[in-house]
Amino acid sequence: MKIGIVVLNWNGLADTRECLESLKQINYDDFFVTVIDNGSDNYEAQKIKDDYGKFAEIISLPDNLGYAKGNxxxxxxxxxxxxxxxxxxxxxxxxxxKDFLGHLAKKLMVSGIGIVGPKILYYHKKDRVWFGGGDFHWWTGLVFHRGEGELDNPKYGNEKKATFITGCSMLVKREVFEKVGILDEEYPLYWEDADFCYRTIEKGFDLWYVPQSKIWHKVSQSVGEGSPKRTYFATRSRFIFMKKHLSKFQWIIFSIIFTFYKIPIKIFRSIINGNITNLNSFFKGIIDGLKYKIH
Structure with a gap:
């Protein structure tokens, strides 16, 4: 199985270098790497090309096109x-x-499987799970990482079917792109992976978590965990997703739970933490998500 690895860079030169150095050590034979530089500053694309031009193809974009379009x-x-x-x-x-890609490729070769993902651990807490498989719950409008924050243990050591694989690391069969399409560019940031997984399942493919494949992730390096920007785009994109995919009945249930559970909790936590800016971003994300017209 010939595998193309796509790495998106946006003002993350140090991380991209570490990522590429790690990829140079893997023992899978048939792969190639494409780095998409999403309009980075300080000549990062050229620096990556100078250092890794023989290992990877570097495509430099003049502007930041966002996660979906860049990928x-x-x-x-x-x-x-x-x-x-x-x-x-x-x-x-x-x-x-070194063997992370081989484990993923082996599972993806199984008939009916369209997307697979590895066990992902925190880079700075190497024994703690960030992603041990994933699920989407339409009634809350949330995607869940199994085991997030827990110490790695045998519970997350078995292959398991999933309804969500994070775009942080997902291996996708060519047939999926041919039948499902590519990432939806209506999502400028966040939820494009959930949308892609949802559409893949709708077309009859299975998603699997493969824990024999292990990687380590510096969580939220590009935007910042809990930042107003992250809160705004995550909330806005969640509402775009829900409007796009939920039935009328599902939308009513989601709206009730979100209004009487999620919003009060968000207000309470923001006041306690003194993070009113984040709260403003949350409500702006809701409003803009509701106003957005699905194309």
Missing amino acids: NLGIQQALKQGADAVLLLNNDVTTVE
Whole structure:
């Protein structure tokens, strides 16, 4: 199985270098790497090309096109080069085990499976799980990482079917792109991976978590965990997703739970933590998500 690895860089030169150094050590034979530089400052694209031009193809974009559009360019490039599968890999995944790609490829070869994802651990807390498989719950409008924050243990050591694989690291079969399409560019940031997984399942493919494959992730390096920007885009994109995919009945249930459970909790936590700016971003995300017209 020929695999194209797509790494998106945006002002993350140090992390991208670590990521590429780690990829150079893997023991899978048939792969190639494409780095999409999303309009970074300080000549980062050229610096990456100078250091890794023989190992990876570097595509430099004049502007930041966002996560979905940037990755889509990489996906299309990989498919043009004959990839049987494409691995989307965040540049802040700075450590991978040498055999991580082989384990993913082996599982993806099983008939009916469209997307697989590895066990992802925190880079700075190497024994703690960040992603041990994932699920989407429409009634809360949330995607869940199994085991997030827990110490790694045998409970997360078994392969398991999932309804969500994080775009931090997902290996996607070529057939999925041919039948489902690429990432939806209506999501400028966040939820594009959940949307892609949802559409993949709708087309009859299965998603699997493969814990034999292990990587380590510097969580939220690009935007910042809990930042107003992250809160705004995550909330806005959640509402775009829900409007796009939920039935009328599901939308009513989601709206009730969100209004009488999620919003009061968000207000309470923001006041306690003195983070009113974050609260403003939350409500702006709701309003803009509701106003957004699905194309």
